[in-house]
Amino acid sequence: MSNVSRRKLITTGLAATAGVSGLAVAARLADRYGLIPPDHGGFYGPGETLTYAAQRLLTRHSLAREFPRSQISARPFANGKPPQGEDFKRLQAAGFANWRLAVDGMVAHPASLSLAELRSHPSRSQITHLACEEGWSFIAEWIGVPLSHVLNVVGILPQAKYVVYFSIDRDWWDSVDMADALHPQTLLTYGMNGGALPVGHGGPLRLRVPRQLGYKNVKYITRLTVTDSLKAFSPEGDYAWYAGI
Amino acid sequence: MADAAAVRSLASAVPTTTTPPRHSAVVRVTHWITAVCFFALLVSGVEIVISHPRFYWGEAGNVLTPSLFKLPIPASRPSVPTGYGFVLPDQNGWSRYLHFQAAWVAVLTGLLYIVSGLVTRHFRKYLLPAGSDLTWRALSRVLANHLRFRPPGEAEAWSYNVLQRLTYLFVIFVLFPLMIWTGLAMSPAIASAFPVTVTVFGGQQSARTIHFFGTVFLVLFLLVHILMVCRAGFRNRTRAMITGRARAQKEHP
Numbered sequence: 001m002s003n004v005s006r007r008k009l010i011t012t013g014l015a016a017t018a019g020v021s022g023l024a025v026a027a028r029l030a031d032r033y034g035l036i037p038p039d040h041g042g043f044y045g046p047g048e049t050l051t052y053a054a055q056r057l058l059t060r061h062s063l064a065r066e067f068p069r070s071q072i073s074a075r076p077f078a079n080g081k082p083p084q085g086e087d088f089k090r091l092q093a094a095g096f097a098n099w100r101l102a103v104d105g106m107v108a109h110p111a112s113l114s115l116a117e118l119r120s121h122p123s124r125s126q127i128t129h130l131a132c133e134e135g136w137s138f139i140a141e142w143i144g145v146p147l148s149h150v151l152n153v154v155g156i157l158p159q160a161k162y163v164v165y166f167s168i169d170r171d172w173w174d175s176v177d178m179a180d181a182l183h184p185q186t187l188l189t190y191g192m193n194g195g196a197l198p199v200g201h202g203g204p205l206r207l208r209v210p211r212q213l214g215y216k217n218v219k220y221i222t223r224l225t226v227t228d229s230l231k232a233f234s235p236e237g238d239y240a241w242y243a244g245i
Numbered sequence: 246m247a248d249a250a251a252v253r254s255l256a257s258a259v260p261t262t263t264t265p266p267r268h269s270a271v272v273r274v275t276h277w278i279t280a281v282c283f284f285a286l287l288v289s290g291v292e293i294v295i296s297h298p299r300f301y302w303g304e305a306g307n308v309l310t311p312s313l314f315k316l317p318i319p320a321s322r323p324s325v326p327t328g329y330g331f332v333l334p335d336q337n338g339w340s341r342y343l344h345f346q347a348a349w350v351a352v353l354t355g356l357l358y359i360v361s362g363l364v365t366r367h368f369r370k371y372l373l374p375a376g377s378d379l380t381w382r383a384l385s386r387v388l389a390n391h392l393r394f395r396p397p398g399e400a401e402a403w404s405y406n407v408l409q410r411l412t413y414l415f416v417i418f419v420l421f422p423l424m425i426w427t428g429l430a431m432s433p434a435i436a437s438a439f440p441v442t443v444t445v446f447g448g449q450q451s452a453r454t455i456h457f458f459g460t461v462f463l464v465l466f467l468l469v470h471i472l473m474v475c476r477a478g479f480r481n482r483t484r485a486m487i488t489g490r491a492r493a494q495k496e497h498p
Contacts, residue, residue: 048342048345051349062434065440065443073305134337245345
């Protein structure tokens with residue numbers, strides 16, 4: 001082996017080692033600052049991680065656009081059917097007076113809140129755009145209690161990383177990271193356009209995450225679980241976990 | 246001393262080439278990565294559009310509001326009235342994953358191409374038209390030659406004529422950036438951090454509609470591009486973009 005190729009081998013080896021350790025340090029830092037999405041593995045993992053990391057860095061404190069009342073859509077589209085289960089029909093017949101939201105997991109004081117109790121907390125109203133990943137959208141006024149307020153009341157433990165939210169519909173849940181869970185515009189929504197939230201739009205209770213697409217805005221919320229791992233809550237379907245784009 | 250001898254022996258082992266490559270290595274590699282990404286973006290983009298083949302202008306639009314226009318194709322959602330009696334399967338899960346993955350690769354490849362093109366003066370040398378070529382007379386002459394399907398001269402195997410230069414510049418510096426911009430304008434997260442991204446287009450639905458027309462222009466470009474490569478000699482031109490070598494005299498055998 002000549003000197004040149006040996007030198008080349010050493011430099012290539014050093015460069016490769018530096019590259020790999022650089023990547024390892026970057027991965028460690030990214031994990032520490034919450035830039036790695038739970039679906040970072042597999043073929044689409046790199047693109048998904050780049051999207052999530054880039055958007056998290058750019059949008060950590062940004063507020064979704066809010067619109068003047070004149071831009072509220074006259075005909076908002078209610079996608080999907082209301083839950084067909086007996087329990088939902090019974091609750092609906094009673095005007096949702098017995099609807100309850102359970103809050104559990106990594107919280108200091110697990111709670112079960114009625115709609116009336118949720119309404120007694122400070123409310124927030126915002127006129128935002130709801131865009132479905134399919135391509136359609138509408139603008140509406142959404143009224144509710146910020147999720148961050150409820151999380152403060154129950155006291156989240158320091159190791160909390162995600163909030164999982166469940167629909168009364170079996171097999172329908174989703175989750176957000178703490179950046180979105182504690183975001184001031186993330187609302188446990190019970191009102192729309194001045195009235196109660198219609199059943200078609202997720203009434204009596206829907207989680208609105210206005211910086212993410214429609215499918216993260218789960219309808220008919222009955223339970224919140226604060227957790228540090230999504231292993232037990234694998235996302236439904238084959239949709240990307242992060243839906244900021 | 247041993248080093249110098251080794252360098253000499255290495256150099257003599259490499260066959261000496263007298264002509265420079267038709268396309269530089271960066272141009273060739275970025276061309277083919279972009280081609281693969283464009284195919285992935287197109288297929289996944291079509292799948293995404295199939296879930297709602299209606300287009301709107303402004304901020305918001307859905308099946309209850311009038312559309313600007315709709316594509317006469319079936320949809321993958323039962324909620325969209327299409328006139329077809331069937332609903333296609335939902336493919337948006339992998340399509341959206343693939344769309345953004347390919348977009349990242351395309352954008353990073355594009356950045357490499359732009360930076361390298363500026364550093365090596367690739368754009369100035371090969372793509373920026375000469376001032377004398379930009380007169381109406383010169384332009385109409387080249388255009389007339391094109392429309393009469395007159396085969397390119399020998400010099401054109403080694404450089405681009407003014408129409409090619411303008412088209413490539415338009416695709417690289419107008420169409421691709423517009424596609425990235427309108428794509429980002431559809432992101433509620435990006436719009437929250439940089440509202441002007443979407444407000445310059447008049448709304449999220451306008452950005453989606455422009456994104457669609459950008460695709461139409463890019464597909465038109467691709468069709469004409471492939472047609473022109475075939476006209477100029479498919480094997481020679483494709484080999485030039487793969488290996489870098491081209492034989493001008495072999496044009497139109």
